[in-house]
Amino acid sequence: xxxxxxxHEGKSKQIYACDKPNCIVVRFKDDATAFxxxxxxxxxxxxxMNCSISSMVLDYLNRNGVATHFVERxxxxxxxxxxxxxxxxxxxxxxxxxxxxAKRLGLEEGIVPENTIFDICLHSELLGDPLINDHHAVxxxxxxxxxxxxxxxxxxxxxxxxxxxxxxAGITLVDFKIEFGRDADGRITLVDxxxxxxxxxxxxxxxxxLDKDRFRRDLGRVRETYEEVAKRLSNVLNK
Ligand code: UDP
Numbered sequence: 001x002x003x004x005x006x007x008h009e010g011k012s013k014q015i016y017a018c019d020k021p022n023c024i025v026v027r028f029k030d031d032a033t034a035f036x037x038x039x040x041x042x043x044x045x046x047x048x049m050n051c052s053i054s055s056m057v058l059d060y061l062n063r064n065g066v067a068t069h070f071v072e073r074x075x076x077x078x079x080x081x082x083x084x085x086x087x088x089x090x091x092x093x094x095x096x097x098x099x100x101x102a103k104r105l106g107l108e109e110g111i112v113p114e115n116t117i118f119d120i121c122l123h124s125e126l127l128g129d130p131l132i133n134d135h136h137a138v139x140x141x142x143x144x145x146x147x148x149x150x151x152x153x154x155x156x157x158x159x160x161x162x163x164x165x166x167x168x169a170g171i172t173l174v175d176f177k178i179e180f181g182r183d184a185d186g187r188i189t190l191v192d193x194x195x196x197x198x199x200x201x202x203x204x205x206x207x208x209x210l211d212k213d214r215f216r217r218d219l220g221r222v223r224e225t226y227e228e229v230a231k232r233l234s235n236v237l238n239k
Contacts, residue, residue: 012029032215041215043222050196051079053196056234057162058070066154066158084184086181090129091151091155092120095116096109098175151180167204170204195226199211
């Protein structure tokens with residue numbers, strides 16, 4: 001597979017054009033950022049671990065009937081993905097209260113709500129990805145009500161599948177962020193990544209944080225944690 005020009009460079013990934021029609025190459029970097037770029041570091045091996053974790057998770061979702069952009073892992077840090085038109089939304093799914101929701105509403109982290117919580121945020125780094133609602137998304141021309149209904153339905157399905165997967169790895173899926181796009185036929189497709197950068201993962205037995213909060217909150221053992229998540233998922237999926 002030949003990589004052509006760099007199309008986009010984000011905080012943790014680069015996107016390259018490639019010679020396969022309608023495809024791109026996603027390259028995972030070792031860079032870590034938090035708090036909208038205020039905190040930055042390089043975490044050795046994070047790119048390879050995130051590529052491995054996201055490849056395993058997206059392949060699992062593909063096999064379980066969720067359309068994703070993932071085609072195949074190409075090498076240590078690279079994935080071949082389908083090119084889709086991205087939708088400027090971040091969907092956050094919460095099974096346990098943590099992070100910004102705990103802060104915003106003055107709640108203790110760790111509370112388990114009776115219902116799954118879905119937030120939608122406008123994907124805009126400039127504005128700090130503000131929380132919006134369906135009416136805002138429609139008024140801004142980001143998605144139709146029908147597309148939003150599909151996005152919530154898919155988000156719930158992805159959540160059920162991931163909760164079950166992580167449970168087998170002894171991990172509680174606290175919350176995660178996902179993004180969607182439209183393929184050539186207008187079908188809503190999961191894009192981007194599902195890694196410890198974008199999910200909160202707590203060890204079910206000990207409560208230990210197994211995600212980017214180790215970096216955000218200076219908890220140490222960041223590299224080892226990403227390696228541990230990759231190893232546990234691989235043990236579950238390659239049984
Ligand atoms: N998240 C993300 N990118 C963002 C914002 C959030 O991947 O730009 C993930 C985050 O890692 C967590 C979940 O979405 O797993 C919920 O994040 P939250 O809204 O609690 O914000 P945070 O505490 O990360 O500021």
